Amino acid sequence: MLMDSRGVAFTAANQAAVDAFDKTVEAYLRFGRDTGDRLRQVAAVDPDMPMAHVLRGYFFHLMGNAALQPRARRALETAEAASARLLPRERMHLAALAAWCDGDLWRTVGILEELLIDHPRDVLALKIAHFIHFYTGEVQHHRDSVARVLYAWDESVPGYGFVLGMRAFGLEEAGEYPEAERLGRIAVGIAPADAWAGHAVAHVMEMQGRHREGIAWIAAHEADWEQANNFAYHLWWHQSLYHLALEQHDAVLDLYDRRVRADLSDDYLDIANATSLLLRLDMRGVDVGDRWIELADKARTRIHDHIFPFIDAHFMMPLAATGDRARCEDFMVSMRGWADAHREASMSPIVNEVGLPLSEAVYAYGTGDYGAVVDLLMPVRYRIQRVGGSHAQRDVFQQMLIESALRAGRAPIARALLTERRATKPFSPAAWKNYARALDSLGDADGAAEARREAEALLAA
Amino acid sequence: MRTYPDARGLPLTAVAASAVAAYDRAIDAYLASAADTGARVEAVILADPGMPMAHCLEGYLLILAGLPDTLRRAPASLSAARRRAEAGTARERAHVDALAAWCAGDIRGTIDRLEAILVEHPRDILAFRIAHYLHFFIGDLFQMRDSAARVIARWDESVPGYGYVLGCRAFGLEETGDLAAAERDGMRAIKINEHDIWAGHAVAHVFETAGRPLEGIAWIDRYRSAWEGHGTFARHLLWHRCLYFLEMEKHDAVLDQYDTLVWTASSEDNLDVANAASLLMRLEMLGVDVGRRWEAVAEVSAGRVGFHNRPFNDAHMMLAMVHGSRRNSAARMLEEMRHYASTATTTVAPIMREIGVPLCEAITAYAEGAFGRAVDLMMPIRYRWYVLGGSWAQRDVFQRMLIEAAFAAGRLPLARALLAERVAVMPRSLPSWRRYATVLDAAGDPAAASAARREADRLAA
Numbered sequence: 001m002l003m004d005s006r007g008v009a010f011t012a013a014n015q016a017a018v019d020a021f022d023k024t025v026e027a028y029l030r031f032g033r034d035t036g037d038r039l040r041q042v043a044a045v046d047p048d049m050p051m052a053h054v055l056r057g058y059f060f061h062l063m064g065n066a067a068l069q070p071r072a073r074r075a076l077e078t079a080e081a082a083s084a085r086l087l088p089r090e091r092m093h094l095a096a097l098a099a100w101c102d103g104d105l106w107r108t109v110g111i112l113e114e115l116l117i118d119h120p121r122d123v124l125a126l127k128i129a130h131f132i133h134f135y136t137g138e139v140q141h142h143r144d145s146v147a148r149v150l151y152a153w154d155e156s157v158p159g160y161g162f163v164l165g166m167r168a169f170g171l172e173e174a175g176e177y178p179e180a181e182r183l184g185r186i187a188v189g190i191a192p193a194d195a196w197a198g199h200a201v202a203h204v205m206e207m208q209g210r211h212r213e214g215i216a217w218i219a220a221h222e223a224d225w226e227q228a229n230n231f232a233y234h235l236w237w238h239q240s241l242y243h244l245a246l247e248q249h250d251a252v253l254d255l256y257d258r259r260v261r262a263d264l265s266d267d268y269l270d271i272a273n274a275t276s277l278l279l280r281l282d283m284r285g286v287d288v289g290d291r292w293i294e295l296a297d298k299a300r301t302r303i304h305d306h307i308f309p310f311i312d313a314h315f316m317m318p319l320a321a322t323g324d325r326a327r328c329e330d331f332m333v334s335m336r337g338w339a340d341a342h343r344e345a346s347m348s349p350i351v352n353e354v355g356l357p358l359s360e361a362v363y364a365y366g367t368g369d370y371g372a373v374v375d376l377l378m379p380v381r382y383r384i385q386r387v388g389g390s391h392a393q394r395d396v397f398q399q400m401l402i403e404s405a406l407r408a409g410r411a412p413i414a415r416a417l418l419t420e421r422r423a424t425k426p427f428s429p430a431a432w433k434n435y436a437r438a439l440d441s442l443g444d445a446d447g448a449a450e451a452r453r454e455a456e457a458l459l460a461a
Numbered sequence: 462m463r464t465y466p467d468a469r470g471l472p473l474t475a476v477a478a479s480a481v482a483a484y485d486r487a488i489d490a491y492l493a494s495a496a497d498t499g500a501r502v503e504a505v506i507l508a509d510p511g512m513p514m515a516h517c518l519e520g521y522l523l524i525l526a527g528l529p530d531t532l533r534r535a536p537a538s539l540s541a542a543r544r545r546a547e548a549g550t551a552r553e554r555a556h557v558d559a560l561a562a563w564c565a566g567d568i569r570g571t572i573d574r575l576e577a578i579l580v581e582h583p584r585d586i587l588a589f590r591i592a593h594y595l596h597f598f599i600g601d602l603f604q605m606r607d608s609a610a611r612v613i614a615r616w617d618e619s620v621p622g623y624g625y626v627l628g629c630r631a632f633g634l635e636e637t638g639d640l641a642a643a644e645r646d647g648m649r650a651i652k653i654n655e656h657d658i659w660a661g662h663a664v665a666h667v668f669e670t671a672g673r674p675l676e677g678i679a680w681i682d683r684y685r686s687a688w689e690g691h692g693t694f695a696r697h698l699l700w701h702r703c704l705y706f707l708e709m710e711k712h713d714a715v716l717d718q719y720d721t722l723v724w725t726a727s728s729e730d731n732l733d734v735a736n737a738a739s740l741l742m743r744l745e746m747l748g749v750d751v752g753r754r755w756e757a758v759a760e761v762s763a764g765r766v767g768f769h770n771r772p773f774n775d776a777h778m779m780l781a782m783v784h785g786s787r788r789n790s791a792a793r794m795l796e797e798m799r800h801y802a803s804t805a806t807t808t809v810a811p812i813m814r815e816i817g818v819p820l821c822e823a824i825t826a827y828a829e830g831a832f833g834r835a836v837d838l839m840m841p842i843r844y845r846w847y848v849l850g851g852s853w854a855q856r857d858v859f860q861r862m863l864i865e866a867a868f869a870a871g872r873l874p875l876a877r878a879l880l881a882e883r884v885a886v887m888p889r890s891l892p893s894w895r896r897y898a899t900v901l902d903a904a905g906d907p908a909a910a911s912a913a914r915r916e917a918d919r920l921a922a
Contacts, residue, residue: 423610
């Protein structure tokens with residue numbers, strides 16, 4: 001029986017194919033730019049290796065672009081053609097991919113988790129499950145998924161560091177910061193190129209308000225992470241967030257132009273990084289110039305995608321910011337239509353309950369209808385997690401709610417939200433400054449002055 | 462009618478200041494879970510039958526008790542409150558609306574109204590405490606945490622009842638995993654008022670979650686006499702005390718406390734039933750013979766068949782009936798639950814359908830020895846059953862049941878994975894390591910089994 005470097009069995013023409021597959025998975029785990037080339041090398045050795053086709057199908061889904069979905073299905077069909085001689089585990093991968101093609105993410109993740117019970121070293125299953133837990137907001141499952149398999153891993157198993165990195169990120173999103181940081185640092189020690197583990201540590205620093213440390217952390221690993229694919233842009237995005245918290249707006253704009261948005265791609269994560277950053281700058285009154293325009297151009301081509309409601313809300317940002325009301329309306333209609341036409345899809349109820357009001361609120365913010373933003377977001381704010389993404393990413397929506405409450409003159413709500421925020425983010429100068437704005441409009445000049453002093457003290461520290 | 466300020470300066474419509482003083486005493490009794498709360502509410506109504514908030518408070522407390530008889534009486538309190546609030550303040554009318562929503566089973570609507578009151582009146586301690594309870598009741602953990610954070614900045618030690626708000630914040634922090642902050646707030650609250658049993662309870666949870674059973678026992682013993690007059694809830698603290706003994710494998714002590722402290726006489730109170738059923742189930746799963754203790758709990762539970770809108774409590778009653786020779790009643794209860802799930806239009810109906818019914822089916826399957834079926838019913842819902850409400854410590858009985866079912870069904874890889882996850886979440890849990898060792902032995906991994914056993918022995922020492 002042919003096995004990969006972790007002892008997991010594969011159906012293939014020969015060991016060379018399995019080795020090439022192994023290298024592809026390794027490249028995927030480190031966000032290698034060579035991932036596609038490596039997958040093609042598998043095909044060169046064994047054009048019929050079933051798992052190579054499954055992996056290609058997964059990749060098309062991971063790219064988060066509706067235009068690639070037919071190709072995911074074709075990869076599935078190719079894999080199915082070889083299914084007579086599949087191992088049971090490979091059959092489960094096939095079923096997981098099939099469920100994903102049908103939009104049934106609960107089933108996809110259910111199959112993968114079941115597979116992992118018997119094959120805890122199937123690192124591909126683990127990573128795909130990790131991704132889906134993340135984009136469905138299943139924070140606790142995201143954490144536990146890795147905990148369940150870790151017993152089968154140690155430093156002697158290739159890829160151990162990547163598993164630790166996933167564990168670190170799961171712990172971070174579940175709020176267990178010290179342990180997340182400890183494991184993330186170990187993982188980066190094992191493989192400095194492990195951008196995912198490095199990213200988990202960056203998240204810890206973001207959530208704990210350790211902005212200066214965060215800047216240093218990213219800077220120290222820049223050379224390694226520059227080798228990664230576009231995921232590197234997401235790390236520069238995190239770096240921008242630290243600068244933003246420190247009100248170093250020029251540094252943010254500079255990073256934006258030079259790094260975050262260096263290649264003006266239409267990748268969903270790249271666009272989410274960019275739009276989220278511009279909106280955050282805009283809310284602070286920073287002039288972002290004409291940067292929205294190229295993003296709006298790209299978003300216009302994606303208003304019928306509906307991969308994840310999290311992504312849709314980010315595509316809405318440039319359309320709303322550039323005042324393209326017609327396209328915003330089309331986008332909303334398309335989103336509703338998608339949810340109606342895909343009632344069996346896992347995302348459909350999430351789109352209906354959260355995705356629609358969220359995107360509508362982004363639209364309303366862009367058109368200056370701040371009262372509408374408040375009314376749309378207040379009832380769903382605790383369910384926004386269901387659209388997936390990280391706490392740090394979704395925070396743009398909380399910020400939008402607060403800024404809208406302030407601008408709409410809904411001072412009591414703004415004060416309540418900011419009271420809450422200074423409890424969760426006591427280290428945030430912006431939270432204190434906004435708190436001061438709310439107190440000012442309520443006539444509490446002393447409270448406002450005190451809050452402003454707190455903000456200045458944090459910035460001076 | 463005119464208004465008089467309550468202890469926190471909020472205007473209350475009443476006939477005289479003395480009526481408001483009586484109302485304040487009733488609120489204090491409620492906040493401390495005092496045994497004489499009902500009598501104090503009656504005293505307010507006697508003192509001033511025209512006081513809107515007196516009737517509203519009575520209505521809230523009747524629903525809180527959650528018994529068939531009290532729930533039947535709540536609408537009368539609502540209409541009395543509504544009639545009297547016509548001449549009352551806007552805040553009082555908002556309370557009446559909240560009570561009306563609650564009477565109709567619209568828990569989310571109730572919460573929205575209460576939180577809206579709190580935006581304008583952060584010192585409305587009744588609105589705060591009921592909202593706190595309801596967040597807890599439907600598993601909205603982060604709302605529970607943030608609700609306290611939003612109001613507490615508008616309080617300080619000079620405001621009567623400040624400690625109660627601290628205690629609620631402590632519990633919200635504990636349930637969202639911020640144990641250090643929870644312990645700090647809970648202990649401060651107890652310093653302010655040692656009768657604040659809810660704050661004491663939050664600290665007890667910290668000791669449970671952090672795996673500090675000896676400190677937990679000492680904590681409860683220190684305040685036992687102060688909490689004695691606090692009715693049912695005092696028994697819940699003694700239930701927590703039993704959990705610590707369970708973690709230390711002192712099973713005889715638990716059985717003894719069950720008889721002398723937890724289930725001293727038959728009670729139909731929801732919390733008493735839940736305490737008892739949960740403890741007996743935990744003991745049985747540890748292989749302890751509980752004798753005929755199930756039967757008294759089963760008898761009370763059987764008397765409740767036909768009345769189901771609290772799936773958390775239903776699941777505990779189901780445990781009692783299937784283990785206490787009331788299988789027919791259990792089957793009827795399941796039918797009633799299914800009926801409620803498919804016909805009711807309340808907030809709880811979908812929770813009953815998606816979680817309550819499958820969980821109770823799993824409980825039944827487990828009791829019948831159909832362990833594989835119990836596993837299959839529980840696996841898909843385990844990450845969502847927090848919507849049943851209750852605490853992590855309470856719902857843990859279901860996690861334990863799932864692990865035991867997997868083991869008993871011979872699904873060793875699953876049992877192993879679940880225990881790997883469990884010891885990662887609670888690394889100081891002695892019985893968990895012990896069980897892990899047993900499962901690892903059965904799974905044919907003696908090396909890992911002895912490592913787990915060593916960890917258990919280390920904890921035992």
